[in-house]
Amino acid sequence: MPLLRPSLTPCASFHDRVSALAAGRVAPREAVALAAHAAACPDCAGTLGHERRFEAMMRRHANHEVQFAPAALRSRVAQLFDTHG
């Protein structure tokens, strides 16, 4: 069941996908696999809770295009570092 990257530990795989999971942007089967890990791993369950609170905050404070904002923000920050770094 190669839903998660086999080269990463379960926790690393979870962290890799937790933002997408909190935003509802993973396939149902992957969501099930990630939820199963969170159910067995308190650390990752805590991370998921944090991501879900962040996602809820973003939804409250922005319009329906918010799901594209984090990537745009990251690239903008990267440009700033390129300019000044």
Ligand SMILES: [Zn+2]
């Ligand atoms: Zn974990």
